[in-house]
Amino acid sequence: SVAAQAHAGEVEVLHWWTSGGEAKSAAVLADMLKARGHGWKDFAVAGGGGESAMTVLKTRAVAGTPPAAAQIKGLDIQEWAKLGFLTELDSVAAEENWDTTLPGVVTQVMKYNGHYVAVPVNVHRVNWLWINPKAFEKAGAQIPKNWTEFVAAAEKLQAAGIVPLAHGGQPWQDATVFEAIALEVLGVEDYRKAFVQHDAATLKGAKMVEALERFAEVRRFIDKDSAGRDWNLATGMLLRGEAGMQIMGDWAKGEISAAGLTPGKDILCVATPGTEGSFTFNIDSFAFFKLKNDTDKAAQQALASTILTPEFQEVFNLNKGSIPVRLDSDMSKFDSCAQDSMATFKSANEKGTLIPSWSHGLATTSQVQGALYDVLTKFFNDKKADAVATADLMARAVQSAQ
Amino acid sequence: MRNAALLSWQPRLGRLFIYATLIAVAALYLIPLWVVLLTSFKTSADIRSGNLLSLPDVWVLEGWIKAWGTACTGVSCDGIRGYFVNSTVMVLPAVALSTLLGALNGYVLSLWRFKGSELLFGLLLFGCFIPFQVILLPMAQTLGWLGLANSTAGLVLVHVIYGLCFTTLFYRNFYQALPQEIIKAARLDGAGFFTIFWRIVLPLSGPITMVTLIWQFTAIWNDFLFGVVFSAGDNQPMTVALNNLVNTTAGVKEYNVDMAAAVLAALPTLLVYAVAGKYFVRGLTAGAIKG
């Protein structure tokens, strides 16, 4: 392979994979890198979905001592590259044919000015609806395929004394739910217009207002104590049958398996209402920083190539609940939800319904994302909030944040 | 003790009331600890299913063992035990330095005042209020220039600087109450600036030193922001490890491990509190001077 095993270098890797499964996967990566003769200097900073890690990264960059690689995703990669901190990975990419093994949507995120500056690790599907079949059975509800059915099912659950939707009242969870609803109402085109291109007209358009109204209706289906709840506690409600459904990315599978249940069997996974065939993706990736030391540079390249090896992809994604980025991955060891996810990923890739999740920072800059969070979470928590005004506010907030 | 009969509510009922209040408040304060401890002895399944205030179905040490030795804090899964050393190496010099400097500053600002010293004190005080998030980037840059970026020395320096405001404040206000005559007497005895400090003033500073130590030790030991930003990878303090252990983005939360780790991480601080207590004794200055 590529890496020059003769000169052993060391890569310092900033990441926030610290919980059991993730940490073990990272350890596998470290081992694989070691097998190639390079050292791994661990630099884990967990917390807040990488918020702390980003802070650390910025100070390290300012101090002139950035790590070799850091877990950066979405549009932030572009920002870092624009500031000139990132190094190019084109030679590895060329050698390993990333352009063909990876879907175009993904490589687009990883490239700055046409040059690879980052490596994707996995793909999460965000628009999943998790269903507790026992609860549904008890309530006599049907698995919803669209909004109307969702409302019907939710009402049935509610009548049976089950919380229809397990939810944690944190801005990103609110956004995750809204994103799913908006995708159904707006459709792929308008979703892109609104959340990727920040088209003001779409942002405050009638469809958006409708999406907001539906979002407001969701309030009926969640319990009163949801505010501030962590997503895994919400998942817990689902698993125990206290709640019937949850809208959450596929990382929820970790929590499901930990409870001794099987995703796809004990807890069902379906696309969020009305988004069958679409795939809101969230990609974890590593960006690579410019280094001074040549051997370390070599190690850096080795790391990039290791991340995309099928072996690592498999180990890692089995642990994390996500699917490999490589289109040629072997999915036999994965559960049905993941297999389903992969299938949709591929088809959506072809159909062009592979959509970046804005709620997870793949579609917008963090400024815009934050501004939208503020507007939405305020709307969701304010019983008197007005959908039209909020849509308007969204448009303005997005504009002001750009 | 001289004040045997001093300052006490005479009637029995009064004392009963005092004890009742103190114990009630203590009980209230202990509730979160109770929850934390109970949880740390439960199994994950127990936590998922049970009531947070109920006793564990079975008492297990799994959480503690894991927190101490096998929990993952990144690629390595050795628990938090390794981080005690890191934190200690950083905390001890930082606390010692900032306390000493604070005591010296307080000593100057209250007993050796000069024209403008109040203003300087005010300037220093204002430093208490600068949000730490603001100084991260310029500080990183400065440390980079000094070649101290991501070193323990750099981290110690940062803690000393931003601890100074408070240590100075504490000492200055304490020394303010010392009788000036004592200093005068010592100066006539031929004692210089530092001799007076070491021999007379510092020995009188027992209670305030304890307060300062409690403050500084706690602040630095529990600090996360500076620790995570200014420490090097393998010198990371305890809080960073604890944070890594507790925070999962997509994984499964193991509350029992989290809670056990939290208690373990707090042990040194608790120890400091318990030991510091001895120095909260009354009234050394009593009878020092007339009036």
Add this chain to the structure above:
Amino acid sequence: MILAQTQTARRPVRLGLTLEHVLPKLVLAPSLVLALVCIYGYMAWTGYISLTPSSFLPMYELSGFEQYQRLLENDRWRVACFNLALFGGLFIGACLLVGVLLAILLDQRIRAEGALRTIYLYPMAISFIVTGTAWKWILNPSLGLEKLVHDFGFTSFEFSWLTDPDKAIYTLVMAAVWQSSGFVMAMFLAGLRGIDSSIIKAAQLDGASLPRIYWRIVLPCLRPVFFSAVMVLSHIAIKSFDLVTALTAGGPGYSTDLPALFMYAHAFTRGQMGLGAASAMMMLAGVLAILVPYLYSELRGKRHA
């Protein structure tokens, strides 16, 4: 002859003069230099950044007061500022009250003083990274107190402040008081222990009751301690970050947002460094507006001893 002698003999005296005068300043100098650079220097830097369009990382071309304008239009910022006033006021008041009372009670020659003192102090020791979770459970209606009381049979009991956007801020106050009042207690205890006992004796003879002695004699003597305590508490209030992050993360919605959180979120998480810097400057200005008069009144040439 005599003159010459005088002059030679004069030298050491002069030297001493300068040393005694200079030494205190010399000792203070390092701290001052550090403060000048690391507090005022950085403050100036932040001030500068707040005038730039810095987004992701600092940029240095000026753009006027644009960021401040944005800040003032921001609803979340207004909420944060209001919250700070509410939270800060309640928190400082409650902490002082609880701390002083505990210190006074503990000062009554209590048998288990050491143990009790440690109990009141321990909340400081345990990082909110974890106790935040415990608090969330305790305050959560469906897990904690409310459920407990319901389980005892009092089903009408309701305690859902944590999930109520209007009341969640009070749960922050509760947790913050829980965490910090012990330290205030320790400060006051130290102060109480430094008071000359004969003064208290005199007051007892004047016929003052114990509460009165504390109120009129002891506590006024502890004025410097109050000062320190107010400083410490305002510092905690203004910088409350861990606590909010752990307990409500600013929610529900952003109803419990605080300026520190706002600033951090914008400067680091959201890549709006200019806005973050502007909010930091506003915070400092606020602190200055409240603090300077207080500092002035406290420090103006007052000396007891």
Add this chain to the structure above:
Amino acid sequence: MTSLSICNVGKQYQKGATTLENINLEIRSGEFLILVGPSGCGKSTLMNMIAGLESVSSGQILLNQQDITHAAPSQRDIAMVFQSYALYPNMNVYDNIAFGLQIRKWPKDEIDAEVQRVAKLLQIDHLLKRKPAQLSGGQQQRVAMGRALARRPKVYLFDEPLSNLDAKLRVEMRTEVKKLHQRLGTTIVYVTHDQIEAMTLADRIAVMKDGVIQQLGTPQEIYQQPNNLFVASFIGSPAMNFIPVTVQHTAQGRFVELKDQSGTCLQLALPAGLAVKTDQQLVLGLRPEAFSEVQPHKLSQAQVQQGEFLVEMTEPTGPDTLTLLRINGAEVTARVAPQANPQAGAKLPLMLDASQALFFDPVSGERLRALAQPAAA
């Protein structure tokens, strides 16, 4: 009005070391009792115990027959001036004085009037706005005094209230205290080291030593008939002269000899009824004023005689010149008028008035009393 009984009161600060031992004092209502005794003998401790500020190790304290041994200070209604002033550092002079009245809920204008009155009395009315730290020692002491005077308690305790005042002010203050006592008739216990204060103010004086009361009596009793060497030496300034003598016997009766270094020798007849044996060693106590310049008109009196003495040293004090002699080997101070112009090294004719002579047992230190002849001492 208010009597105070101290019954068998003892105090130990530390185990083993007894500070006060079995103190018994009956202080009558309206009495002015003065406590004197060497530094460290326990005067302040006793005052503190009466006030309730120091715990009582054993015994009882009764106020108007009520046991107050363990009562709280505030319940005793006693005012005290502390040796260490103990001013409230946070309050200005006005508030220091007014505090006790405010506690007692006096009307504001009455408080004001009272503070003004007391301040004027103590000549501190121009200092009312100052904090204690800005006062001189004597000013602080007067404020401490004012704090006590502004109240009308059952008992006043004064612990060396005038020690930091100049002589003039002291005399004025002394007169004020005396007037106060006469006007209010309040019971007062007063500690002082000032001879004149003790003699002029007290109804009775209690002399303490090492935590034990040596003698309790009227000033005249204490001065003229001290129980023992200690009391005799302690009261009187300059102190009483103690001259070792041996009882001799002739036909006229028993006498003792006083020999000067220069050879002068006076014979002093012993009072009748003094139970002593010939050749017994005694200590003769003579106050300095017993030796004075010769006043011819007195020479005719009984017990008065004259002689020439060698002057060892002189100390002019203004009204008198203290003149040091050596008699029977002991240093003796004579109080001589400056006009007599004593010169060190020279001989000086002096008169000895032995009418107030006292005799002590050199071993026990007890004063020897003349049996059935009270006038002898």
Add this chain to the structure above:
Amino acid sequence: MTSLSICNVGKQYQKGATTLENINLEIRSGEFLILVGPSGCGKSTLMNMIAGLESVSSGQILLNQQDITHAAPSQRDIAMVFQSYALYPNMNVYDNIAFGLQIRKWPKDEIDAEVQRVAKLLQIDHLLKRKPAQLSGGQQQRVAMGRALARRPKVYLFDEPLSNLDAKLRVEMRTEVKKLHQRLGTTIVYVTHDQIEAMTLADRIAVMKDGVIQQLGTPQEIYQQPNNLFVASFIGSPAMNFIPVTVQHTAQGRFVELKDQSGTCLQLALPAGLAVKTDQQLVLGLRPEAFSEVQPHKLSQAQVQQGEFLVEMTEPTGPDTLTLLRINGAEVTARVAPQANPQAGAKLPLMLDASQALFFDPVSGERLRALAQPAAA
């Protein structure tokens, strides 16, 4: 060895209020200077400035001709006993005394010997292990004294070092201080309120009032020839009597009259050379000892006469009985031997010795000097 000059020294604590004004003092090498003055007149302030502990607002302080106005206290080599003791609360008595020596790096055994010596001298050797808070007032004061005595400084400053001691100990301490001064010849500045201390210890006395030195002179000068009413009234205890008189004129010369309430009237010839006019109002100053029981042998002396006076009040002080008369409407204290047995309300034959009589201008308060006849005063 060490002379101390205080030149035009002034002090203002606050703007506008002058505490010390233009103090000029030449303290000769080895001199024992005593400062007296009413409470609050600035004595402690002056001492503090000499020690370098309080800043000098104006003027200069010279030690051996060297300007030390702004020198650090530790370089002046001055020891001071503080009115407020200022013991180190954290150290026991031993360390309090040893501290200054340790600072000066004395060898350990010498320190030990010195501390023991001083402690024995001050009778505190059994207290060496105690902390200041465990001492009585007088014991604390002695420790403060010991701290100064354990050194050999150029100048000693004592600020009321004996005020809390009992009379006996005070006399002993006074003697010790005197011996110390004689042995070492160190320059000493000493503040006291004790008349006897001032008279017996001082080479010279400086009398201060409101921050101004009123008179500087030997004890005898101050006592016998006070510059003005203030000094006259301040020195002497009981204080000098001031009697308003009017100059009258007959053939024999000028005289003044002293009238008792009971009708007794004495005539006092004015000293020759006193520049006064007939009918001029004067204040006559007579010390209490000028009035005494009748001593017939003195009656023949010039300026001595006798008369019967109505006694208003008596105050027995032990050696004397102070007897209050009223002459020309003014209260007059007479010092009478107790044997004369004065009784309030009764008439008492008294002798007036006017040889030391002083005359003052009632307006300016200045003493009127007899021109060219120094002996007249």
